[in-house]
Amino acid sequence: MAKKNQKIKTPPQKAKSFQPRMLSFLWVIVLLGLSATFILQMQKPNEENDKEKKKNEEKKKEKVKLSMASWFNLSYQRETEEDMKSNSPIGKQLIPFKNQLDYDLFDKINVKDFVVGKEGYIFSIPWIEGYLGRNFIGEKKIEDLLQKAKAVQDTLKKKNIDLVLIYAPGKGTYCKDFLPEKFLKYPKSTTNYEVFVSKSKELGLNYIDLQEYFLKLKPTAKYPLFAQFAHHWTSYGECLAIDSVIKYIEKIRNSYVAHLTIKEVLLEDKPKYRDADIIGKAKLMSAPTPSTKYAFPKVAFQTRTDSKPVKVLGIGDSYYRGFLYLGAMRYAFDNGEYWYYNNKVTLSNGKSTNEVWELDLKKEIEKNNVILILYSDGSLANFGNGFIQNAYQLYTNPEQYLIDSQKEKQLSSYKKKIRNNPSLLNIAVDNAEAMHIDIDSAITLNAIEMAAQQNSEKDKH
């Protein structure tokens, strides 16, 4: 009996001693797992290529160092946090993993303002809104702007300078059959594009309607004009757009402009360059397979020594970049500049120099033969980003222009100062968080405050 009892009691005793050991073992695994996370975080990232290495070295130069000031204004903590996220080996592995999960599970692409449509087509929301007319600014606003543009066009014509407005196609319009279903619940209404084109015609403005041109070409185009995983027109589409613009300039200037010729077209299965711009930014573990082949034209510009070069200034959204990448700015436009959203100045070699407000507008305009303003349908709501209004004031009321531009310069210089100064930028970031506004708005508010302070000090003196 006693033996029996002993036998009965034994297993629970064994279980009792087994459980703590098991739990201790589990806890050790937890500790090892956490330690591995820490070790991975502390490792230096592998710089995959020279380009990345160079980029990181540049970043390191700008890196905020640990100091009392950087600690107390939180800039050190913010930068360390950001660095740990994106530059550590753990971040480099996990970010694509997370992006892939989002893409596979939710059809979600982690690039701001971009959504996935049917058959994997990627769209920018403002460009979908451009197609649907959801960002329509109203007929009156467009008419006012274009009347000013007409006045500028006429004034510049007397100085032998041509102003040309270009309405570039948007992906939402061109690829409307692939728009995400969710957006199609919105009724389609009047679009900025429709009114811009009709008013431009009515007012006698120089304009090129590339949207209409692309839509006409769509059924017969040899290669895709818009790519599945990109936001902009394809390299081939860019070639067609550049060709049309060059021919238009030739016509209105009555002078030869270097022609773009396609020497060869390489067909590839995988998108690259701008044809993969958004899918590249999405940082996925593996890129999705495209449904069509991609065409990459090799281009050349036929220059002529006997013709007088035509200097062209381009003001535009990102669709104008094609003019830079394919060499049109250098070879056809006599090294003319590109003012990205009328803000950042880009030279024909791709380098960015000043911001537009730092320049003498009159001098800049008048050193060119042609001024192009190119916006695609998603960004037409901000057509010219103030260039037309400024040029109009400059030529119709120069005194007032001087006063207003001085104010604008003061404000812009403070904005630049804030962006370049980590402490000031941190204050703006804090304000943005506290006021629930975006950082740009917070920077503007702080710049207004600094300018007002400077002006009141000036008044006192």
Added chain:
Amino acid sequence: MVFSSISFLTVFFPLFILIYSLLPKKVGIKNTFILFSSIIFYSWGGPKFIFAILTTTVLDFFLVKIMHQKNNPAQRKLFLFFSVGLNLGLLFIFKYFNFFIDNVNSVSGIFGISSIHLAKIILPIGISFYTFESITYSVDVYRRIHKPLDNFWEYQLYIILFPKLIAGPIVRYHDISDQIKNHVQNETMSNKLSGFIQFCIGLSKKVLIANAMGEQADAVFSMNPLDINSQSAWIGALAYTMQIYFDFSGYSDMAIGIGKIVGFRFPENFNNPYTSTSITDFWRRWHITLGAWMKNYLYIPLGGNKVTPSKLYINLGIVFLMSGLWHGASWNFVFWGAYHGFFLIIERAFLLNALNKAGKIPSILYSFLVVVVGWVFFRLENIHLAFGFVKKMFSFNFNSAEGIVTNNDFDYLIFVALFFSFISLNKHVKSLHDKIFYSGMSAAQYVFFTFIAFVLYTLCLAFVSGSSFNPFIYFRF
């Protein structure tokens, strides 16, 4: 530092746990390490305010110590007054001063009196939480519920203990006073593992669910209510309802989880609040430690239940107005408090009986509806916008042109959030939940849940790495 930040998850947390586990089992050494870690934790996000906490705790500690030594009731009251006054004074200056001046200016503006300039005051992180904890120390010692701590650094540890410092749970002094000296005894393997599991569950609530809900809520609430239809307004309200629950309860779970790992037992802060059958029940399940604080340190001193019905309703009103104001220095929070207070009063007066008769499901639907509408007032600081938003919710306008396009992840995760919010209505799930959190598991269950916790931890790391910084809602308070 934020629990859901990459610096916490990959550096602070692993190092803290690892070093803590390697330290000898001596409470003095372990407490010193926790204190040191807590200072680093707080300094990372609020370096300017660490000195403010350190200074006030010195003053508080000595005021309470002197109070305890006094036998004269009047003198004891005086020291209690100083101690509570110091804490509430600081809270007033940092949190309510500008709100007060703003309202004074609004009134004086009517009479043409020039306005007072608003000072630039930044709110120290977690001040509402540690102020309430400091008050419990003074009051508990005053009430002789527990004697004060002998060692200043132990008191400092109670206040600054990092898991609960920033967003609770609000740990009352008498609940933790003994643990400060003996928490090492509770450092069992089962506590450590269940603490880690609870931490990972809380982290997942925040990172995998609350953030997706928050993104959708932000998109709706940033729009003018006039520009959206009823469907969108409900989507926004529901998204915020889920965000605030998974965000705040997630934080509490993480805090309680870390506490368990180092042997502390912090009180639970949530108990499936959206399954409440009344607003009275909701306040027993939502932010439980704030409710307990309000009951013990405000409602009972006001007379509690032992008063006339009219006085009782007034007391309830005061408690809920204060509770609203505690959340933020803005009229919308006051309104939110009053709104809940109103439902609590009418429930006491007659509604509870009616709800009991109506049955469980209608009662839950009623409570959930009241709570969802309440969150709109909590979310929108501009009270006019909040009313406009609620009006939109009930205007039954389904014009698709005024609709919003929801985020793809929200479309799926809202169901996950609703599922986890209401699943405890199922008895089996409830018992499983209680088993994970409150009673011991078998070895096999520990293996399974630890594995799940690790998967969630890795998933959360990926989501934290790939998303922009997203602080907890209750950090503002």
